[in-house]
Amino acid sequence: MKRMLSGIKPTGQLHLGNYIGALRHFVEYQDEYEMYAFIANLHCITVPQDPEELHKNLRDCVALYLACGLDPSKATIFLQTDVRAHAQLGYICCCHTYMGELNRMTQFKDKQSKGEKNLSGGLYTYPALMAADILLYDADYVPVGEDQKQHVELTRDIAERMNNRYGDLFVVPEPLIAKVGARIMSLSDPTKKMSKSDETNKGCIYLLDPLKTARKKVMSAVTDSYAKVHFDPETQPGISNLMQILSSLSDNRPLGDIEAEFEGKGYGDFKRAVADAVCTKLEEIQTRYNEIIESGLVEKTLQEGAAKASILADAKLAKVQKAIGMEIIR
Ligand code: AMP
Ligand code: TRP
Secondary structure (H helix, E strand, C coil): CCEEEEEECCCCCCEHHHHHHHHHHHHHHCCCCEEEEEECHHHHCCCCCCHHHHHHHHHHHHHHHHHCCCCCCCCEEEEHHHCCHHHHHHHHHHCCCCHHHHHCCHHHHHHHHCCCCCCCHHHHHHHHHHHHHHHCCCCCEEECCHHHHHHHHHHHHHHHHHHHHHCCCCCCCEEECCCCCCCCECCCCCCCECCCCCCCCCCCCECCCCHHHHHHHHHCCCCCCCCCCCCCCCCCHHHHHHHHHHHHHCCCCCHHHHHHHCCCCCHHHHHHHHHHHHHHHHHHHHHHHHHHCCCCHHHHHHHHHHHHHHHHHHHHHHHHHHHHCCCCCC
C-alpha cells in the first residue's frame, strides 16, 4: 500500500480552503493509502502565537480532523512535537538546503515584500522542516493545496541531494494537487487566497463559523456584472471561485453541469445554492465536532498516533544519522 502524508498548520481556526484544498482529500484517501495526517505545531510558532489561543486551535484542529471524517483506526493522526524526530531531521535537512533555495520560497518572499517586520529565522527555514516531516515517513504522495507545491518540490530536491550523497535514504515524494479546489479564493477579494490572515473576516469561512455567519459571507461574496454563471477565473474570479466551492462540496460535480443548471438564472439563486451546500457541510462537521471536543477522543487519538508515527520516524532518523556518520553509541 502506498503511503501518504500531509499536515495543517493551525495558526488560526481551520477554514473552508483548508477543508477543500487539503482535509477532504485526507479523508478520501484514507481507505486507499496508508495515511499519516499530522498537526504542524512546530510550524505554527514560526509566527508569534498567543499560548492560550494556540492551545485551543491545536485541540480544535484534531477534533476537526475527526469531525471531517478522518478515522483513527485507518489514519495515523498525531501532533508534530509528540514525535521528536521532526525537529531533529528538520535541522539535518536545513543543513542540506541552500540559502538560495530558501530565498526563492514565495511564502517568505511575500511576507518580506509586504514589509512585515521581525520575521523569524524559523519562518525562513520552515521549508526544510516541512521536508523532514515528509521524508521521515517515506511518503509516496503529499496531498496539499496549490500554495504548498513549491515546498514539496524543494523536499524532492533535498531528498535527491541526500540520496546522492549518502546512498538511498528517502523515498522521493510527489505532491497531489486536485484540479478543482486547490486554491479557494477570498469571498471578499477573489484575487487573493482564502486565508486565516484575512483582516476583514468577510472573505474567509471558518469551519466553526455559525451557519448564519457563513451564509451571510456567501451571499455577500464579490461577483461581477456579467450576469452569467460561467467558469473563467481570469474574467470572473468571484463566480469561478463559488463554482469551485459548490463542485467540491457536491461530490466534485462537473463545472459544466453547474453552468447548465444556472443558465439564465440570477446570481442570487446561484449564491443560495452555494450557501446551502456550505451550510449543509458545516452543520455536519460541527455536529460531530461538538460530540468529539470534550469526549477525550482528541487525547486518545494523539497518544495512539504519536506511538505509531514514532516507530517509522525514529527508525528513519537513526538511519540518516548513521549514514551521515553522526552516531557513536547507537
Ligand atoms: P495551512 O493552513 O497553511 O497549514 O494549510 C493547510 C493545507 O490547506 C495546505 O495543504 C494548504 O495548501 C491548504 N490550503 C490553505 N489555504 C487554502 C486555500 N485557500 N485553498 C485551497 N487550499 C488551501
Ligand atoms: N506547510 C504546510 C502549510 O502551511 C503545512 C505542512 C507542514 C505540511 N509540514 C507538512 C503539509 C508536510 C504537507 C506535508 O500548509
